[in-house]
Amino acid sequence: MFLSKLDSLNNALKLINDNQKLTDIEEISIAEAHKRVLAEDIISYHDSPPFDKSAMDGFALIGEDTFGASQSVPKNFKIIDAIGAGDFSDKTVGSNEAVVIATGAPIPDGANAVLMKEYTTSEGDNLTIFSQVTPGENVSPKSEDIEKGQKILDKNTFIRYQELGLIASAGYDKVKVFKKPMVKLIITGNELVEPTKNEIDKAKIINSNKYTIKSMIEDSGAVCEITHAGDTFDEVKSAMLQASKDYDVIITTGGTAISKGDVVLDVVDDIGEVLFHGVAIRPGKPIGAGVVGGKMVFTLSGQPVAAMSQFDIFTRKYLFEMQGRSFDFNIVKRVSKLKIPSQLGRTDFIRAFSDEDYAKHVLNRGSGIIRSMVEANSYIIIGENDEGYQKDDLVDVVFFNSLVW
């Protein structure tokens, strides 16, 4: 009986971690690099900005020349040139001289500040100013954002849109990233049928795992393809052997066949190695993991909620870390609105709706009740050494939206 000896959660996670692999590195266009993970340090090829840059439309001049100017004490300047964005001026700005300048254009030699247009009037090349400006004002100094040669991002950084902007500014049109893991999702279960509005044959059940687990795989930065296999040893073995050649990770759902133990784990045991089967958690106790052809296999339950929780607890971290992105539950403390019973020796992942202050667990939580995941936005985690919590106790909470890629 596999399940009669349950692994502890920490031991199961350690066994997975011992078999953690990284995907290969590929070089891609930065146009494709949003939400990928850097596989190289980013060293800037340029200063950014590459010159002292005007931050405003206005007049480049010598800040000190404007001192004392005000609405009642205007001062007069001579306009000697004009610079649009993308242009530059060869002139040098002298005392009481000014150059018309656009946002983004280089400050001409001699000038050290930009006075905004709205504090001036002009006629021909005569400029009258009604305000003073401090030297340096409205100027973005050369290399204030990035210095040429500087390391600006580390390998293993997740590329959000702002990191992407920084990479572009540093001069990279391509970037090295970790490849997306290719995941084969093998759906087993003779009882499963596709969603239909028509009446369903007796003993058949609509397959929802296919849609949820595929979405979770994609939400972990990976690519998912699906195969269906019947509940026989030979069908599952054939699907798993093929997948172990063509894919980086194999995930199965369901596959418990009558009087033969668990077909899926039997196959893993036959063509590879079972790392564990059965972990002291709820929901999701029958989770298994193994290695086939050097590829990690996660055997998730057929019960929808158990499968989702198992994915969150075991699979998500593996897929993140395959891509060089570290992953740990971001645990926060909340006040429990209800009493929560639990059992020593078992880690509970209790679906809950939490806000900034409170966590309230969803009451109807059989492992087949998808609605319980729909009503939830978080897990309350109760460790194996806890016997549960009273109302108003502080509990550990992980928000679902802290788990996504």
Add this chain to the structure above:
Amino acid sequence: MFLSKLDSLNNALKLINDNQKLTDIEEISIAEAHKRVLAEDIISYHDSPPFDKSAMDGFALIGEDTFGASQSVPKNFKIIDAIGAGDFSDKTVGSNEAVVIATGAPIPDGANAVLMKEYTTSEGDNLTIFSQVTPGENVSPKSEDIEKGQKILDKNTFIRYQELGLIASAGYDKVKVFKKPMVKLIITGNELVEPTKNEIDKAKIINSNKYTIKSMIEDSGAVCEITHAGDTFDEVKSAMLQASKDYDVIITTGGTAISKGDVVLDVVDDIGEVLFHGVAIRPGKPIGAGVVGGKMVFTLSGQPVAAMSQFDIFTRKYLFEMQGRSFDFNIVKRVSKLKIPSQLGRTDFIRAFSDEDYAKHVLNRGSGIIRSMVEANSYIIIGENDEGYQKDDLVDVVFFNSLVW
């Protein structure tokens, strides 16, 4: 001078909201429906589960018959049939009879509980049990998740993976959703060049907005295509006219041309209506919005940080709500680690790194400093009626990861 009269933030947001549109509805396969927004209520075509279902591998029997059984007081049963997943039994279970049953299979008539295999031994059709089981135990009752005819999800619900599973279980293979907005991003700026490792011509600057703003648009559920336009009125007008015919929303970056005011806003004024130009916020004051050919136009700054903040403050909500998904900043309270000066009459969006307890603003925060967005994970928001905060004051914080689609 447009900018000399700044709109208040609330007024600007109201002007956008007054012009909020919804995209059309389309029906798509549920295989494509993850992270879309429902444009119909979901009414279940089925009970789920469709029958009383076994939640374990074991023996279906009459729970009351097992009362008193234990390791030292075994009880004997007769096995009368076996049911695999996807199968069912025609037999009726009588007193001290049992049916071998797989997880997911229908409980046969007469039985009301499932005893797990590990608490039994069997030889031929003789079963010995060593534990009792309560009636109803290890049985998922018919329709415990969903009842046929029940409304299980409302129109305008965002489809996470769990909602997708529920929709599948309800019998939908297709689902009505709001179309993704088609967004044209028009990049203006004669000074801009593509990322390159080679030396850049004097007065030119690498275009990073193209990458960041496109990623932000996609992170708002929309589809983005990019056009480049020079800084002239005619080029921008031609690009915007075309875009107003073919796209749902137009977003521009940059486009301030010398001594002519803002070319982009001039074009909006010429071929449509300017809603506002200049809002009392920092960063991002020069933001504008308008309507051209019935399509909303957002004119973002050329300065990278200003453009990102403007998108977060004005554009993101519009794109979300176009798809029927409500959007509001999820504001939480944190303790400021530093003193933050601000100015009455202006709303500040200060880049900060925040955790569960504290917010610490990024010190170097010119509107061109992309690194300040990279170092940040949140904004501290200081309202127009606040003059700033002291160290240890509670401040309003919005996390970046609460903004994404």
